[in-house]
Amino acid sequence: MRAKIAFFSDPIDTMWKFLYYMAAPKNFYHTTRAWLPLLKYGALLFLPIGLGWGLFFAPPDYQQGDAFRIIYLHVPSAFLSLSLYTVMAFLSVLLLVWRIKLAGLMMTMVAQMGALMALLALITGGIWGKPMWGAWWVWDARLTSELILLLIYLAIIATRSAFDNPDQGDKLAAIMVLIGLIDLPIIHYSVYWWNTLHQGATLSVFAKPKIAAPMLYPLLISLLGFALYCGWVILYKARNELLLRERRQQWVRDVVEQGLV
């Protein structure tokens, strides 16, 4: 019985050990150095492939013609704006409960990227809507929800930047993230409900069509490309900020002198 429990706890143990190891700034910095090229080249590979395939080789849509190709920008960015929020929520918990300061720093970077993804989703959504519905903006449930998500991101970023003390700012922004997390489903539900009052039975232009395989694959590839890109940027910026925050430490001095910046 004991052997069985030990077998299951080993991978969990190593995971925790890894987490605590990585929570130390110096270890994090040196370990992630190798990750950067993976993310970078992954993004530079998959983004052009996915978007190029979607732009030129996927068959045009029956209803929307070639305009539907905007989906290869809109869906990945919208999806990432949401999933980055959950990443932020996870990092918030790491910061507030386990007091891992590095998590707070990363959360700030994730917030910036998440906001940009939400912005991209909104703009591509608007551009997509113009030929389809004749207006640059419609108070569609999904677009409105995305707009509110952007506003929440901006509120989090504003909260963080209002404080000069980074530790304080990170913690308060983390609380904002968690409050936003609880409020998001409520907001989502209320916006969708509000929208039914106005749209009635009209189908949203952004309702997910039954997407055929030749259209789906480039979507997945560009989604992967975007995700790798976001990971790359977040890691890059986080490492940069880490050097600045920890500049009083000896390991930073070593890094600078060895030219590893």
Next chain:
Amino acid sequence: MNNLLSLWLRQCQREWLLHLRQPKNLLYAAIFLLMVMVFFPLTLSAEPRLLREVAAGLIWIAVLLAMLLASERLFQQDYEDGIIEQWLASGEALGLIVLAKISLHWVLNILPILLLCPLFALLFNLSAYEMRILMLSLAAGSPAIIFLCALAQALSTGIKQKGVIAALVLLPLAIPIMIFGSASLRAAMQFLPVNGYIAILAALSVLAAVFLPVVIAMIIRISLAD
């Protein structure tokens, strides 16, 4: 348990006295509300039909902004007087203190707003029934708004651009309350049932009252850690 109860009563009494000694502040929010409501017909149109159409949204927006302004006093004075530091040092249940403060603030601030509702009904051509529903929905939804305002104020105590940050934090979070609050009045105008909306507003208020004081206490602790 006795301790908590006496703490609660003491804090309520303190807030009551504080408010009574500065009665003007209660009026300011109401006057602001009145001014904003007058602005709308001036900038939109005085046509009664249009005013009835937009009344629901406008009233709720104005109430939200008025409460945001009124809540600036929630923590600022005590922060400047060093009272908050004493709370932290005393080791008493900060969440309860915060709850007492906000509850009393709500009771005293919602009254002028509710008293103004007949005037709003007059300005925007609302019927007596619609006015009653408006008052009911405001009473049900305003606690949630006030707790969110307190959250926003706690986050922005002691930083430079208080007002803007507080507004940025408050507005997205308050969206559900605004949606259901204004929807209740519009439903009343169409003689549709409003029970569901009132129930949702009340539920949101209860949720806010239960969870936010603890969060606000956490924020105060972090804000004053230095």
Next chain:
Amino acid sequence: MSHLMMGGYALYVWSAYGFAAAMLAIILVTMTKRRKQTRKLLQQWFKQ
């Protein structure tokens, strides 16, 4: 050519992709610039 014209939707498709490309590029430029600034800053800081 038909690919560039995007079935008449060229303006929309290309402006969307153009905005996305610009945004992604600007992010990269700013992050590398900041990195260089950081390097200079730290080098100066440690010389003292």
